[in-house]
Amino acid sequence: MKKSLFLGALAAVLCGCATLDNHxxxxxxxxxxxxxxxxxQKVEVVSGRDxxxxxxxxxxxxxxxxxxxxxxxxxRGIERGKKFVASKGADAMFLGQYNSAEDGASVPKVTLIIYAIKYVDNLTPQDQKAIEDFEVLGILNERTNS
Structure with a gap:
């Protein structure tokens, strides 16, 4: 039992080291x-509208x-973004960035700006239903939290 707790704690620490910083x-x-x-892995990464x-x-x-x-x-930030937009059903992500060094920040940081894209030329019935449900919720001015 102690060995499995130790291995679980070790795995949590190692996973924490492999992610982005907490800030x-x-x-x-x-x-x-x-x-x-x-x-x-199916989400495309694009950096230009063309x-x-x-x-x-x-x-x-x-x-x-x-x-x-x-x-x-x-x-790591791009991979985290890719995983997130995939969870929303995106087929691609249009990637941009803002770098605070451009504004003279003493400790520059980057903001990744990602548009989640869904291709609409080959929608499944399930995809079409998601669009219809969203339109109804928009009319009712409601959102569901998922």
Whole structure:
């Protein structure tokens, strides 16, 4: 029993080291409905509108704030964003950033700006229902928390 508790605590510590720093925070601004989750590895990362070649809708805006500007931290931030937008059913994420160094910050930090994109040229009946439900909730000015 003690051995399994020790291994569980060790795993939690190791997982904590592999994530972004605790001072990093995320906020999600929904614009469209949540769709059934997508697999993280299927989410495309695009950095220019010209890279989006299919009709799409924007599901929302994700901001990951206070990311250190080093390569590894940025990569972890992008992966965290990718996992989050996949949970909302996104097919792609349009990636941008704001770097506080541009405004002369003494300790520069990066805010990753991610638009969650859903391609609309091949919607499943389940996807179509999510859109219809969202439209009804919008008319009623209600949101569900999921």
């Amino acid at each position: 990093v925070n995320m906020d999600w601004i929904p614009i469209g409905p949540d769709f059934p989750a997508n697999k993280t 890279q989006i070649t299919r009709p799409y809708g924007n599901l929302g805006l994700l901001r990951i704030k206070n990311v250190d500007p080093d390569r590894d931290s940025l990569r």
